[in-house]
Amino acid sequence: MNGIVRPKGYNVSWHSNPDIEKHHFGHAHPMKPWRLTLAKGLIMSYGMHTAMDTYVSRMATREELEDFHSAEYMEYLKTAKVALPDDDNPKEFNLGSSDCPIFEGLFNYCSMYAGASIDAARKLCNEEADIAINWSGGLHHAKKAESSGFCYVNDIVLAILQLLRKHPRVLYIDIDVHHGDGVEEAFWSTDRVMTLSIHKYDGYQFFPGTGDLDRTGPDSEENPGAHHAINVPLADGIDDEQYVWLFKTIVGMCVDRFRPTAIVLQCGADSLAGDRLGRFNVQVQGHGACVAYCKSLNIPLLLVGGGGYTPRNVARAWAHETSIAIGCDANLNPIIPAHTPYRSHFRHDTIFPTLDQILGEPRPNKNPDKKIREIVASITEQLRFVNM
Ligand code: TV7
Ligand code: CA
Ligand code: ZN
DSSP, X not given: OOOOOOOTTOOEEEEEOHHHHXXXXXXXXXXXXXXXXXXXXXXXXXXXXXXXXXXXXXXXXXXXXXXXXXXXXXXXXXXXXXXXXXXXXXXXXXXTSSSXXXXXXXXXXXXXXXXXXXXXXXXXXXXXXXXXXXXXXXXXXXXXXXXXXXXXXXXXXXXXXHHHTTOSOEEEEEOXXXXXXXXXXXXXXXXXXXXXXXXXOOSSSSTTOOOOTTOOSOSOTTSTTTTOEEEEEEOTTOOHHHHHHHHHHHHHHHHHHHOOSEEEEEOOGGGBTTOXXXXXXXXXXXXXXXXXXXXXXXXXXXXXXXXXXXXXXXXXXXXXXXXXXXXXXXXXXXXXXXXXXXXXXXXXXOSSOBSSOOOOOOOOOOOOHHHHHHHHHHHHHHHTTOOO
């Protein structure tokens, strides 16, 4: 068929649950769990599932959720009554805003995507997988006792806590267009997790408004977390060439200095060109090159999803990245198989839609090369203080 062969001596585990995809945030809300159905359809129509260990994920238990979240917040999340969002009366724990509405089945939705990330992390811990994938996870804004930016439970923090049971050092990398503030905050005071987020930053307006270059960790040198937060603030329109160069350069330096024994990569697809909320001009190729680079490091790797608000592009990116994980990307026919479910969603002005060609007006690039080099210089300086 498409030359999908299970890689020898290399295991990729894929964690998903069709029940997650059925939840709705509300009519106009940009977060559409249904994009996962579209991605899964693409992955399966290429036959990629035959090259992975596939698991239908279970719900995280209350105890597991409370490894990070407060019991009061989890109780409220479980019992909150569905109501129309009201921004003027933000409820307890920031629940019930238009960003974080209380919808039907909310607690089950959260438990399921968290369960999938926890399971995926455990596969890496017991060495049953070299790469573990949960495209329904990556919800990086959730705090200990607060929902934020479409995120209620922080599955990434929960997965990293699992990894830390076995791994001395975990590198967290976040290529979502938004700043990974929840994960950064959770591990702010430890030197066992280094967090690196690349994001759009304009000082105040673009959500969540944090992630400036000089936010590198606690100010006190006595605090082990000092220098272990890395932020790459960018302007609109960054292209593949700049983005991939930055990614490889900075991740390469982090790995050299920090020597992580596990890596978690949040693959938020809202950094792609044409995203409804994003501002960048990254292509499926460039986004995927970040995944390929992490794989090439030969360190246990957890891939999670995240943002992504133009569903056909999200599905393309995550299907392409699944093919990179199992190593069949070079043999894949770029033309989307005729039997792909919802194939018409991928068709625009072409009869034969492809996996890599995404639709989206290029945005003017506001990132001068000089600025990109200055960011690298600043992070090089920061990493001199990290000595493992
Ligand atoms: C990880 N941007 C999450 C990214 C979270 C971004 C925001 C919206 C938005 C919400 C809607 C909606 C929207 C077209 C876009 C300050 C506000 C401004 C709500 C209208 N349309 C991730 C969160 C961000 C909800 N929030 O990183 C219902 O855009 O900027 C804000 C906050 C207050 C609330 N209003 C937006 O990608 C998964 N929200 C339509 C309907
Ligand atoms: Ca990011
Ligand atoms: Zn995002």
